[in-house]
Amino acid sequence: MSTAVQEPTLEPSVLRVSALTKRYGGHSSWLSRLTSGPSVALKALDGIDLHLRPGEVLALVGESGSGKSTLAKILVGSATPTSGEVSVAGQPAPARRDKESSRRVQMVFQDPYSSLNPRITVGKMLSELLLLHRIVPRSEVRAESVRLLNLVGLEEDVLGAYPSQFSGGQRQRLAIARALAVRPDVLIADEPVSALDVSVQATILELFATLRSELGLSILFIAHNLAVVQHLADRVAVMYLGRIVEVAETSALFSAPRHPYTRALIDSIPRMTETSVNDGFELDGEPPSPYDVPAGCRFHPRCPLASEVCRENDPPLLTVGRAHESACLKADELADIPVPNAPQEHA
Amino acid sequence: MSTVQTGATASGHQPLATGVPLLRVHDLSVGVRSTGRPVRIVEDVSFDVDPGQRMGIVGESGSGKSLTLRAIAGLLPKPVEVLSGAVEYNGADLLGMPAKKRRALMGPEIAMIFQEPMTALNPVMRVGDQIAEGPRRHLGLSAKAAGDLAVQMMARTGIPDPARRARAYPHELSGGLRQRIMIAMAVSCGPRLLLCDEPTTALDVTVQLQVLRLLERLCEDTGTSLVFVTHDLAVVNQTCSELAVMYAGHIVESGRVKDTFRQPRHPYTRGLLESAPDFDRPDRALVPIPGFPPNVSDRPAGCPFAPRCGYVRAHCTEAVPPLAEVAPGRLAACFESDRLDEVLA
Amino acid sequence: MTTVAVATATRAMRRPARSRSLRAWYRNGTLMAGLVIVGLLVLAAVLAPWLTPYDPIQQDLAHALESPSSAHWLGTDKYGRDILTRLLYGARVDLRIGFLAVLIPFVIGSVLGALAGYFGGWFDTLVMRVVDVFFAFPFYVLVIALVFILGAGESSIYLAIAAVSWVSYAKIMRGELLVAKKQDYVVAARLGGMSHTRILVRHIGPNVLSQALIYAMSDIVMDILAIVTLGYLGLGIAPPTAEWGSMILDGQEFITTQWLQATIPGLAVVVTSLGLSLLGDGLSDQLSPERRK
CATH class of the missing domain: 3.40.50.300 (P-loop containing nucleotide triphosphate hydrolases)
Structure with missing residues (x-):
């Protein structure tokens, strides 16, 4: 990390993404160019800068x-970025991963049913990974497998069982045990509780919280349920049309958002205690297509604060407060409009 | 919306019967x-x-x-x-x-x-x-x-x-x-x-x-x-405005949403409320409901929630508790409903 | 909120194992019926020399074209050979060729299809274009033409059938792979640093082979019919070897006087097909994912 071109205060980070872009399409063959006219490219990611601190849960x-x-796919190496860099624990991660570099970033998937091989027992699933990566000597594989199962709240007796014998929540525990087996530096959790029943969600969220506090695991937690995010995450990054538009510590982001899109998201949360508010920040219509990103600030067509300057300038992600970044030209103006019924600050 | 003169007038609805619910x-x-x-x-x-x-x-x-x-x-x-x-x-x-x-x-x-x-x-x-x-x-x-x-x-x-x-x-x-x-x-x-x-x-x-x-x-x-x-x-x-909570094929609690959320009278409803993250109370700990719902083919005898319930007593596994009025406008299918008198924040 | 509470909460709440036992197989009536029929046929073919005192080839012109009797239960053919004996020995030839003729295309087609589906790209395009070319020809036209070129005989039949029917396995396996490779468990295996070979063989293979296996059962029926047809056309196994197709060919000239001559081997073909079809249906019930869940 000797290149000092980046931020002056380079925080220690276990995962760092710089200027990452991913473009799909754009015709390659002359035939498609003939048939569908000018090239249409989809910009799935348009310059992502992000870092994950050791031992934190960062929600996306x-x-x-x-x-x-798309970002998750690139981070685990199952998609290649068009440009930009990913580094894990200070070392650049190649776009095409080998055995060692794929070990460092592991993933827990949304669907606990398709993520476990129905024909492989729990014990075989774990031992295969432990042996392949030489995590422990062969004689200790069983003990290590049991340790992993205990870690996720399961018992030794499940070693011989097939995935079909488990409920959704328990399958998700198994998927977490599998991800932890290879001792990754970073865990990517892609909507890990949204396929689970409410009463089961809580146990898995608690498990993630425990893994962070006891193992110091660094987790990138991708979610759409903001109540879940608020409960678990240390920091939150908000994405809109291939860009990160706001990053902040969780309580700051939810009590004093500095980007109107974040504000709209918060206003859209169905509330259990308060009734939802109507303060003009709710969004009409749907996100524009990533094939046709608006010029200027990409959020301006839906933004209640938008003015001429927003139509002309594409705002970068700038620091607006302590550990708080926003890509909005009106971030200061927004700070003066308090969120009605804001949740209480973290104690 | 005066332009939309549909349905109600044009369809010739049957008149609403009086004295019966819709x-x-x-x-x-x-x-x-x-x-x-x-x-x-x-x-x-x-x-x-x-x-x-x-x-x-x-x-x-x-x-x-x-x-x-x-x-x-x-x-x-x-x-x-x-x-x-x-x-x-x-x-x-x-x-x-x-x-x-x-x-x-x-x-x-x-x-x-x-x-x-x-x-x-x-x-x-x-x-x-x-x-x-x-x-x-x-x-x-x-x-x-x-x-x-x-x-x-x-x-x-x-x-x-x-x-x-x-x-x-x-x-x-x-x-x-x-x-x-x-x-x-x-x-x-x-x-x-x-x-x-x-x-x-x-x-x-x-x-x-x-x-x-x-x-x-x-x-x-x-x-x-x-x-x-x-x-x-x-x-x-x-x-x-109204709520019915179902568990294992039964309605276990019903009533007005506000009342039920404030003071659930069935352990399952309470469990659901305590296990879901509440955006308005970020510091509240989530309390999961242990276990998982019974399979359709082998539901337990007695109250279907008994094996997961923190309020369970011997009689819960003997008979299915009927859905009975526990307060005006509030029904709960729980023998121990009276013990659930706590008001959640 | 302690972790101990979570751990104990989930202790011992695993569901009991389901339908992985032999009992589920036994209860599957279609599968059992198929197994019994095919099993009896195979047994009869294997035990043929001990089941009958006669020789399937040795001629006995003194007793030609006899009707069923206690000595010859199904009568004799125009050379005086016992029809039951030839039927049993014919099963040996037809079943053997049927099973073996499926094995080669099953292996070649499945491997090519799996590789095409898994890796995609130019290899997939190449394999699927070749498959399309083969699919454009009717099965029998191609098989008969190939046997004609290669000359009649058992090895020609293997080659001809393999050359034509691998395409079906390739198509099936490619389709299965296209679905399977998108499953999260395959992505997870890649993240686990496993090689493509390992993932294909150990992780995807067991999950996708069942469809090809089920198809193979019905394919054996097709192949046996093809062998019989070839035998009937005189392109199959050279006489005097006992084989159902040539028996039908021999018997048809007496269809008005000795109708059993052609009907008995025909019935044998029908029963074999029925058994294998039942077996295939039963297997597909047993191995289909819905049942596994």
Whole structure:
């Protein structure tokens, strides 16, 4: 990390993403160029800078089409970026991963049913990874497997069981145990509780919280449920149309958002205690297509604060407060409009 | 919305019967008749919905909430069928009436909105024509008038540029727009009862808010009653006034949403409320419900929630607690209900 | 909120194992019927020399074209050979060729299809274009033409059938792979640093082979019919080897007087097909994912 071109105060980070872009499409063959006219490229990611501190849960929120799944795919190496860099624990991660570099970033998937191989027992699933990566000597594989299962709240007796014998929540525990087996530096959790029932969600959220506090695990938590994010995350990054538009510590982001899109998201949360508010920040219509990103600030067509300057300038992500960044030209103006019914600050 | 003079006036609604609820579900059991004992997925469910009332049914997957809704709409997937009980709409028995008569009610009186509009819409038919189909058949409108009505309904559900969108096919529209099309279709004949099966689960949070607001506005404008099935407690709080909580095929608690959320009287309701993250109380610890719901085929004897319940006593496993009034307007199926007197913040 | 509470809460709440036992297989009536029929046929073919005192080839012109009797239960053919004996020995030839002729295309087609589906790209394009070319020809036209070129005989039949029917396996496996490779467990295996070979063989293979296996059962029926047809056309196994197709060919000249001559081997073909079809249906019930869940 000797290149001092980046931020002057380079915080220690276990995962760092710089200037990452991903473009899909843009015709390659002459035939498609003939048939569909000018090239149409989809900018799924348009310059992402992000870092994950050791031992923190960073939540990544955004609506469908915001690019958060694409980012996750690039981070685990199952998609290659068009440009930009990913580094894990200070070392650059190659776009095409080998055995060692893929070990460092592991993932927990949304669907606990398709993420476990129905024909492989729990014990075989874990031992295969432990042996392949030589995590422990062969004689200790069983003990290590049991340790992993205990870590996620399961018992030794599940070693011989097939995934079909488990409920959704328990499958998600198994998926977490599998991800932890290879001792990753970073865990990417892609909507890990949204396929689960409410009463089961809580146990998995508690498990993530425990893993962070006891193992110091660094987790990138992708989610659309903001109540879940608020409960678990230390920091939150908000994505809109392939860009990160706001990053802040969780309580600051939810009590004093500095980007109107974040504000709109908060206003859209169905509330259990308060009734939702109507203060002009709710969004009409749907996110514009990533094929046709608006000029200027990409949020301006839906923004209640937008003015001429927003139509002409594409705002970068700038520091607006302590550990708080926003890509909005009106971030200061927004700070003066308090959120009605704001949740209480973290104690 | 004076331009939309649909439904209520044009359809020739039956007059509302007085002294009976709009929808009455009584001891409804739904399941599969097999060679041995029938498998009962929904057991002895009873509730009433008054005109203009908005009722939420909450439960986890497998609780039977969707099947209850489908039984009311007459859309049970084979081989699931109604085993016993009654469903009365406006005083008339829905289950006993001839199929043709029942079908005639679907549209002008009762309409349904599904979770995934893509599977509920005809992929090879323009959405405008799909909306117009109901009014043509049920209200006897001409093709032209029904087409105009379809565009009006689309405008009313907040679809921008409705005249152009009416000529689109479902796959050309986004998820939020498709859900609006479904809603336009459902309300095109001015139904008195709208059945919603997780209508916003597949939508983004900003679009979910728009759709919920839309449903709320439509119901308020026309006095339509709502039965809203969802797994999301917060959505119920935003949309409904009444609540029924289902667990393992039974209604375990019902009452006004505000009262129930404030002071649940069934351990399961309490468990649900305490295990869901509440945006307004970020520091509250989540308390998971231990275990998982019983399998349909081997539900425990006695109270179905007993094996997971923190209030369980010996008599809970001996008999199924009946759904009984525990406070004015509050019903709970729990022998130990009196011990749940705590007010959640 | 302690973790201990969570751990104990989930202790011992695993569902009991379901339908992985032999009982589920036993209860599957279609599968059992198929297994019994095919099992009996195979047994009869294997035990043929001990089941009958006669020789399938040795001629006995003194007893030609006899009707069924206690000595010859199904009568004799125009060379005086016992029909039951030839039927049993014919089963040996037809079943053997049927099973073996499926094995080669099963292996070649499945491997090519799996590789095409998994890796995609130019290899996929190449394989699927070749498959399309083969699919454009009717099965029998191609098989008969190939046997004609290669000359009659058992090895030609293997080659001809393999050359034509691998395409079906390739198509099936490619389709299965296209679905399977998108499953999260495959992505997870990649993240686990596993090689493509390992993922294909150990992780995807067991999940996708069942469809090809089920198809193979019906394919054996097709192949046996093809062998019989070839035998009937005189392109199959050279006489005097006992084989059902050539028996039908021999018997048909006496169809008005000795109708059993052609009907008995025909019935044998029908029963074999029935058994294998039942077996295939039963297997597909047993191995289909819905049942596994």
